[in-house]
Amino acid sequence: MKPVFITANNIISPLGFTSEDNIIQIEKDKSGIVLQDNIGALPCYASIINDELLNSAFKQIGSPESYTKLEKMMMLSLQDTIMKTDFSISDRTALVIATTKGNIDVLNTKTSNFSPDRAYISILGEKIRNFFGFDNEPIIISNACVSGILSVAVAKRLIQNNFYDNAFIVAGDIVSEFTLSGFQSFQAISEKPCKPYSKHRNGITIGEAAAAVAITNQNNSKHSIQIIGDGSHNDANHISGPSRDGEGLFLSIQSAMEEAEIAPSNIDYISAHGTATLYNDEMETIAFNRAKLENVPLNSLKGYYGHTLGASGLLESIIGLHSMKNNMLYTSLGMDELGVSMPLNVIQKKKKAEIKVCLKTASGFGGSNTAVLFKKLTLEK
Amino acid sequence: MDALKQELKKNIIEQLNLEDFTVEDILDDDPLFGDGLGLDSIDALELIVLLDKDYGIKLTDPIEGKIVFKSIEVLANYITENRTK
Amino acid sequence: MKNNLNIVAYCSIKNHVVALNGIPLITKDHDLTFSEFSKEVYKELKMDYSKFFKMDDQCKLAILISEILFNHIKIDSKNKENIAIVLSNRSASLNTDRKYQETISNKENYYPSPAVFVYTLPNITIGEICIKHKIKGENVFFVSEAFNATLLKQYASCLFQNKKSKQILCGWIDFDDDQYQAFLYLVSEHGNRKFNQKSIKKIYNENIWMH
Numbered sequence: 001m002k003p004v005f006i007t008a009n010n011i012i013s014p015l016g017f018t019s020e021d022n023i024i025q026i027e028k029d030k031s032g033i034v035l036q037d038n039i040g041a042l043p044c045y046a047s048i049i050n051d052e053l054l055n056s057a058f059k060q061i062g063s064p065e066s067y068t069k070l071e072k073m074m075m076l077s078l079q080d081t082i083m084k085t086d087f088s089i090s091d092r093t094a095l096v097i098a099t100t101k102g103n104i105d106v107l108n109t110k111t112s113n114f115s116p117d118r119a120y121i122s123i124l125g126e127k128i129r130n131f132f133g134f135d136n137e138p139i140i141i142s143n144a145c146v147s148g149i150l151s152v153a154v155a156k157r158l159i160q161n162n163f164y165d166n167a168f169i170v171a172g173d174i175v176s177e178f179t180l181s182g183f184q185s186f187q188a189i190s191e192k193p194c195k196p197y198s199k200h201r202n203g204i205t206i207g208e209a210a211a212a213v214a215i216t217n218q219n220n221s222k223h224s225i226q227i228i229g230d231g232s233h234n235d236a237n238h239i240s241g242p243s244r245d246g247e248g249l250f251l252s253i254q255s256a257m258e259e260a261e262i263a264p265s266n267i268d269y270i271s272a273h274g275t276a277t278l279y280n281d282e283m284e285t286i287a288f289n290r291a292k293l294e295n296v297p298l299n300s301l302k303g304y305y306g307h308t309l310g311a312s313g314l315l316e317s318i319i320g321l322h323s324m325k326n327n328m329l330y331t332s333l334g335m336d337e338l339g340v341s342m343p344l345n346v347i348q349k350k351k352k353a354e355i356k357v358c359l360k361t362a363s364g365f366g367g368s369n370t371a372v373l374f375k376k377l378t379l380e381k
Numbered sequence: 382m383d384a385l386k387q388e389l390k391k392n393i394i395e396q397l398n399l400e401d402f403t404v405e406d407i408l409d410d411d412p413l414f415g416d417g418l419g420l421d422s423i424d425a426l427e428l429i430v431l432l433d434k435d436y437g438i439k440l441t442d443p444i445e446g447k448i449v450f451k452s453i454e455v456l457a458n459y460i461t462e463n464r465t466k
Numbered sequence: 467m468k469n470n471l472n473i474v475a476y477c478s479i480k481n482h483v484v485a486l487n488g489i490p491l492i493t494k495d496h497d498l499t500f501s502e503f504s505k506e507v508y509k510e511l512k513m514d515y516s517k518f519f520k521m522d523d524q525c526k527l528a529i530l531i532s533e534i535l536f537n538h539i540k541i542d543s544k545n546k547e548n549i550a551i552v553l554s555n556r557s558a559s560l561n562t563d564r565k566y567q568e569t570i571s572n573k574e575n576y577y578p579s580p581a582v583f584v585y586t587l588p589n590i591t592i593g594e595i596c597i598k599h600k601i602k603g604e605n606v607f608f609v610s611e612a613f614n615a616t617l618l619k620q621y622a623s624c625l626f627q628n629k630k631s632k633q634i635l636c637g638w639i640d641f642d643d644d645q646y647q648a649f650l651y652l653v654s655e656h657g658n659r660k661f662n663q664k665s666i667k668k669i670y671n672e673n674i675w676m677h
Contacts, residue, residue: 001628041576100587102558107567121558122611139617140609142558143589150606157624178563181570182583186426187441231630234551234596234605240584241422251602255630365584366593368605397581400519419516426580434577 002217004156005224006374008084009318012077012172013209013305014047017057023322026330027350031304033193033205040180045193047207047306048175049073062131068103068114071127073210074172078132081212086220087166094164095134097125098141098151098171100310100364105176128170136164142310145273145364146232147171148211149313152360152372153230155215165217172210173309180206186240188277194307196274196300196332197281197346199339204275207306211315219377225321228262228357228375231255235367242279246287248369249361253291256359256371264292267373268355269329271320273362274300275307276334280363285340294343297353303333313362313370320358324376329353386457396431397424409454417452425450437465471626472657474633476669477535479507479527479648486538488672500644504530511537515598522562522585524641525594528553531639531648532595539652541633543600549652550604550631551592552621555640558588558609591639604630613638613649615666622653622661638670 010018014032015025025032032047039046055064058072061079074097082089102121106112117123125138139158141151148171155167173179183189183204190203215227233255235248243249257264270293272284288294301316308315323330331350338346356376363369390404399418411417414425428450432438438460440446449459478485482503484492492510494503504526508518511533518529541549562585569579584590589607596602604625608617622634637650649670653661659669 041573101563104563107563108571110571119560119563120556121609122556125609126611137610137614141606142587142609143605143607144587154606154621157628158620161620161624161627163620163624177570178567178586181578182566182580182586185430185578185580185583187429232604232606234593234602236596236600236602238421239423239590239593239597248602259628364589365587366589366605367596368589368593398519399516401516423520423581423584430577430579 001160002162003219004159004215004217004227005219006152006213006215006227006321007221007224008081008214009321010077010080010212011209011315011318012049012073013315014049015304017076018080019318019322022319026304026319029331029333031193031333032207033306039175040177040184044180044189045205046175047205049208067127068106068118070103070172070174071124074128074170075131077172077210077212078128078168078170081168081214082132085214087216087218089132089134091135092165093134094136094155094158094167095129095138096141096151096155096167096169097128097138098147098169098310098314099124100142100144100147100173101176101179104178105174108177143364144366144368145307145309146313146362146368146370147310148315149317149360149362149372150232150370151314152227152317153232153370156227156230159215159217167215168212169215169314170210170212171311171314173311174208175206179309190276193334194276194302195334195336196276196302197338197340197344198335199337201276201278201281201339203277205302205306207308209305209308209311209315211311211318213314213318222378223325224377225324226375226377227372229256229260229373230371232368232370235369237367239367240365242283242363243367244283246283246290248367249284249287249363249371250290252369252371253287253359253361256373260373262357262373267293267296267357267359268353269320269323269358270296270298271316271358271360272298272300274302274332276302282340284361284363285342285344288344289342295345297329297345297347299330299332299347313360317360317372317374320360320374324355324358324374327352327354329355382457382461385460386453389453389457392431392435396427407453410452412452413450432460436460438463470655471622471653471661472655473659473661473665474652474654474657475535475539476649476651477531479531480646484534486534488669491534500646520581521594523646524559524561524639525585525591527641527646527648528591528595528639529598531650532599535650535652536599545633546599546601548603548631549601550625550634551595551601552606552608552618552634552636553592554608554610554614554618554638555588556609556611557640557642559586559590561641561643562586613670615663615670619661619663619666
């Protein structure tokens with residue numbers, strides 16, 4: 001199998017419009033979550049991108065009035081990534097798009113300036129494709145909250161099997177009354193900013209972000225990161241409740257580790273899902289213990305960004321890549337007292353550590369789970 | 382009270398799409414969850430919406446929910462005591 | 467890319483006709499609503515699965531078509547557990563998204579429904595098939611403007627070549643504004659129909675458009 005590498009990347013979030021700016025804020029334990037009073041029926045905490053900042057950044061590349069907020073976020077993210085990439089778009093380049101809900105805000109015809117048809121995700125895909133002039137029809141993944149990380153596995157597999165030479169992935173989701181009210185109806189929204197794995201956790205905080213990466217079969221840089229294994233298994237248990245035995249997540253991790261031919265002791269860091277609902281965090285803990293990974297330093301980045309749905313898996317992978325490059329384990333923001341039934345090594349305070357292999361996981365509605373393994377290579381040149 | 386119980390049975394069957402049940406099938410003290418009507422966690426959330434919408438009762442504590450949704454009998458008593466509409 | 471995958475069986479549902487391997491199996495009156503149609507097919511299949519009636523229409527479609535395919539193909543539970551599911555459609559979950567949006571559009575009558583919200587994700591169709599048939603394999607849901615035989619073929623090959631799965635259930639399940647179509651096929655080494663873009667497109671076109 002051909003090796004596949006993950007290279008240039010970008011994050012558009014309330015913490016900044018480049019990956020580097022985001023890392024600077026994370027180094028300072030700064031969160032994008034603030035109290036909002038104009039999304040749903042009642043005020044609530046969320047991590048939201050300022051419209052004016054977004055529009056003024058977008059003006060550099062296009063007309064802000066012509067595109068929805070999500071499109072602008074995703075296009076800006078992809079633009080920065082393409083600029084930083086050493087290959088150009090060709091007929092061997094895949095455009096992979098990941099989103100859970102796409103332009104869902106256009107369904108509210110009272111507040112949206114766009115046609116409700118803009119909610120078709122294939123239209124979102126075409127907008128992005130045309131904006132950058134991709135040759136190929138976009139490959140769009142909408143697989144609940146694992147969409148972002150699953151898109152990495154999909155792109156890697158297509159390149160490995162020689163259907164493409166490289167790919168750009170862009171993932172994004174916005175905060176909308178639609179998703180907020182839905183999670184509220186599930187009694188899943190935390191009154192305070194979310195606290196993953198904490199004894200005092202009380203549900204999720206939602207957020208919005210876009211993230212993009214370049215993936216290629218060419219390894220040109222001195223420090224590069226290879227995607228060495230992946231898996232995406234179903235719990236076959238319940239469409240909204242996390243499985244009690246962590247089966248799908250466990251199977252996903254096993255599959256990724258078998259492909260990478262590594263043992264639990266080879267994994268230096270886990271970027272987990274950690275939504276901060278009682279059941280999700282408990283389910284992950286069980287799966288990590290079953291996989292003998294309970295001692296590996298782990299964080300959830302939801303305390304910085306909230307749950308950014310389809311963007312989260314890709315965004316958090318990018319922070320993971322920077323953790324590997326910087327050899328830094330970043331604080332799992334919101335963690336104080338461990339509140340799960342089994343051991344877990346949650347990073348309470350950021351610290352230096354050699355990180356060669358990182359495991360990224362996510363789980364979502366529909367019983368979906370995904371695990372991807374990244375490995376840092378340092379080439380002698 | 383009996384009218385309320387009948388109304389509840391009818392609404393629960395409709396709201397939760399209990400295709401295999403009729404009003405006559407549900408006894409007042411049948412457990413709603415588990416072996417009884419076989420309701421699950423999403424049904425429980427939907428029942429919370431039903432209480433709010435039809436009777437103006439806001440239930441947010443899941444533990445309270447477990448007690449209240451024991452049976453039609455218990456639910457009807459709870460509604461009678463707490464309804465605001 | 468070399469592979470030895472073949473199509474084991476395929477099924478379609480469109481215009482109230484259910485067809486298996488290209489041959490109509492169940493035909494119902496066009497005047498029926500989808501709800502009536504799906505209930506009749508459910509009864510005809512002698513299913514006993516009360517959860518079915520709680521599902522949105524797209525999931526009902528997914529459950530019916532997978533039931534017919536798995537009734538036809540006998541697979542032991544061990545092999546069934548590791549089947550991969552690769553589904554796709556055009557509208558994601560928009561039909562149910564619109565229904566959910568209605569529950570939050572009126573501030574005087576604002577009762578977001580959790581039972582509707584849970585179906586506002588296209589991959590719930592995969593989740594429902596997995597629960598019904600105890601399948602824990604690889605999953606992905608793709609969205610595309612039209613049925614993309616090339617992508618499904620390529621990705622099925624990837625899953626096979628990467629040793630993620632030996633049997634892959636692929637298809638298109640779309641429900642949008644009361645227009646629906648479903649097409650599902652299983653590929654593995656043991657089928658008797660050649661598996662390539664052309665053959666998939668051919669059986670897709672036969673099944674979807676000729677009724």
